[in-house]
Amino acid sequence: MTDSSSKSALAIHWFRQDLRLSDNPALTAAVKVGKLLPIYILDDQNSGEHKMGGASRWWLHYSLTALNKSLQGKLRVFHGDATEILPRLAQETGTKTVTWNRCYEPWRINRDKKILTDLEHLGVEVISTNGSLLWEPWDVLKADGTPYRVFTPFYRKGCLKGTAPRKPIKVPENITFSDDKGTGAAVTISDLSLLSSNWDIKKSPDWVPGEKGAQDRIRYFLDNGIKGYNKGRDFPAAEKCSNLSPHLHLGEISPHQIWYSLAFQAHLLESGEDLDQFQMELAWREFSYSLLFYNADLPDTNLQKKFDYFQWRKDETALQAWQTGNTGIPFVDAGMRELWQTGFMHNRVRMVAASFLVKNLMIDWKEGARWFWDCLVDADLANNSASWQWVAGCGADAAPYFRIFNPATQGVRFDPKGEYTRKYVPELAGLPDKWLFNPWEAPKEVLDAAGIVLDETYPAPIVDLKTSRQRALDAFSDMKEKQPS
Ligand SMILES: Cc1cc2nc3c(=O)[nH]c(=O)nc-3n(C[C@H](O)[C@H](O)[C@H](O)COP(=O)(O)OP(=O)(O)OC[C@H]3O[C@@H](n4cnc5c(N)ncnc54)[C@H](O)[C@@H]3O)c2cc1C
Incomplete structure (x- = not known):
């Protein structure tokens, strides 16, 4: 990674639930365009009652700190309404390309649609890619075009018989950062006050938020957890589960990276049932995302x-x-x-x-x-x-x-x-x-x-x-x- 470059075009990559450099298709697309302006926006305005809870904020603080370090301190952080901040920043910096990985929460979908329209009016191209699901909701539908409501056919017929998940991609080479910051009110990670709630999470010394923590976690799981996962995963004292969920939630690791690192390890497992069961758990996550995508009121109303x-x-x-x-x-x-x-x-x-x-x-x-x-x-x-x-x-x-x-x-x-x-x-x-x-x-x-x-x-x-x-x-x-x- 370098700071200066002959490249003149500028692309903003908006980090959201993809706080990693590896297997990040939207980041890779931004780097191909030219100089990179990486940003994060804590948007508590559009999230309404689904704004992040206290414990997730604690995690986010350390995850952003780790990401900023990987980006040589170049991450620009904002706090506020992304529908105002992003178009303004694009205008101020003369950016012609904005990239992001898609999110699937209803409030984010609505917000992103508005930003997309506004950016397109400003002549800015938006490149949005899939960085967080093995199969996007519209790729897994029944023969009649409607979404599945039952997990087993969703997984066995919809996912496994569909297109295989794409292979993970590497950290983009030769990232050159833009020094063009615009005049918008960027803040520091500490200014976000993410550690202000009364959590005592420090009591769990094993948590290491960030991309490296996620990579260490999966390596540990592959060495110690996956063998015997099928039976052991139900026993809380057995420590057979991966504990990858907070890393997955903020995209410090992608499900594609997990899927393929497991497949790579498969020959070392005595029985296929551990791998099958673990992949099925990942698919429950996909199923939940499909349910939310097709039922925007899932968090607030009974599905039945x-x-x-x-x-x-x-x-x-x-x-x-x-x-x-x-x-x-x-x-x-x-x-x-x-x-x-x-x-x-x-x-x-x-x-x-x-x-x-x-x-x-x-x-x-x-x-x-x-x-x-x-x-x-x-x-x-x-x-x-x-x-x-x-x-x-x-x-x-x-x-x-x-x-x-x-x-x-x-x-x-x-x-x-x-x-x-x-x-x-x-x-x-x-x-x-x-x-x-x-x-x-x-x-x-x-x-x-x-x-x-x-x-x-x-x-x-x-x-x-x-x-x-x-x-x-x-x-x-x-x-x-x-x-x-
Ligand atoms: C009442 C309730 C609330 C839950 N709330 C959340 C939540 O807010 N966030 C969350 O990530 N999970 C939630 N889960 C699902 C599950 O408990 C966690 O994903 C799992 O315990 C995470 O631990 P792990 O990473 O060690 O899982 P592992 O067993 O190692 O599984 C690997 C991954 O598969 C996915 N997964 C596993 N089980 C499920 C499941 N039942 N549904 C969906 N995905 C699954 C997760 O992404 C997990 O990280 C909830 C479950 C229950 C019963």
């Missing part, structure tokens, strides 16, 4: 309209107990505390904690989705909305509402030695495995020996699992009766 008749409960005390990991149900509390302390929660525990909220507590899934949105470092509008609807039973291809996880038996099954639960609920550490997931049933002498007094050192359960399960099933029956035939 019959759920509009479901009688959710309003219970602020129970909601707070859930949010803070004080429900008295150890496996749920472990998950909610992991979330608060690390900005992350293992997928199995996400399912159990979410199910407890919507079924045992009968609190609207949107309350849970909002909390996750603020707390997750991987908060992703497509994945979060689709997953919550899946758990609640109101989504596409969802788990049926009447299938209700028992969080105590889930703990016994998926944390058999209690390592995960004891780590995040240390006040129960002294309990024998037999009572760890249901301390309310433990004999008094067992609790005494472990130094536990229910409702003093650890909460008694805020609901009875059996009766709350039945209450949810009754409400489900009511819903079916209430909806118009």
Whole structure:
């Protein structure tokens, strides 16, 4: 990379959810045009209620810092309305080309359409490419041209029988940076105040936001996680999952890079099922994006309209107990505390904690989705909305509402030695495995020996699992009766 060049044309590359230099087709296109002006805009104006949550902002701060370093400190950062900032900057600098990788959230699509029109009026060419999906939503449709609503045919017939994902591309060579900055009010990364919320995520020393962190993470996963992934991925203490989701969300690594590095490694795996399962998980991400693309109201409304008749409960005390990991149900509390302390929660525990909220507590899934949105470092509008609807039973291809996880038996099954639960609920550490997931049933002498007094050192359960399960099933029956035939 150099600073000066005989190239005179200038291209702005607008970094969004593609905070990387490798396998970045829009960046590569910009570099081919001439000198590069790389920019990032924190746009809290067009995002409305879907603006980034606190934990994602924490991640973004470090990710932008890493990106800026890779760009030799040349990243220009703005805070405000991208529909004003970008056309103005193009005009001020006389740029004739703007490049970006496509985003798929409804608010971003609407905003980008407006910017595209405005730039074209100014005589600026926009090059938009696919940098974040293996298959874009319009490439995976049923024979009748409509989108899939069921995952398995989406993946098996739509994705796998379609065109193979493109191969990753290298970091563009000979990037020359423009010194032309325009007069617009650029700010520093610190000025974005991304670290201002009260997160304690530093407690998880493993997170390394940025492209290098993502590359290190996949190498670690290929060396240690993928072998045995199929069975191990459900056990939170087994550490068989990749933890790539926050890197993927901000595009520090592309799914193409992951897909092909896995395929490259396939011959080292004893069985194909680990690879198949992992690729299928990546495809769930693609499915979520397709659902969001074709259902712009996915984050806010039930995909299955019959759920509009479901009688959710309003219970602020129970909601707070859930949010803070004080429900008295150890496996749920472990998950909610992991979330608060690390900005992350293992997928199995996400399912159990979410199910407890919507079924045992009968609190609207949107309350849970909002909390996750603020707390997750991987908060992703497509994945979060689709997953919550899946758990609640109101989504596409969802788990049926009447299938209700028992969080105590889930703990016994998926944390058999209690390592995960004891780590995040240390006040129960002294309990024998037999009572760890249901301390309310433990004999008094067992609790005494472990130094536990229910409702003093650890909460008694805020609901009875059996009766709350039945209450949810009754409400489900009511819903079916209430909806118009
Ligand atoms: C209630 C709930 C909310 C969720 N919210 C989010 C969210 O905001 N952001 C998010 O990225 N994921 C979300 N998920 C999906 C899943 O829990 C995470 O993607 C996964 O735990 C990330 O860990 P990993 O990278 O180690 O996954 P791995 O098991 O290593 O999987 C690899 C990648 O596949 C994708 N993936 C895996 N499982 C799923 C899934 N069920 N749905 C969609 N994509 C998947 C992710 O991109 C993940 O990084 C949610 C799940 C539930 C049940």
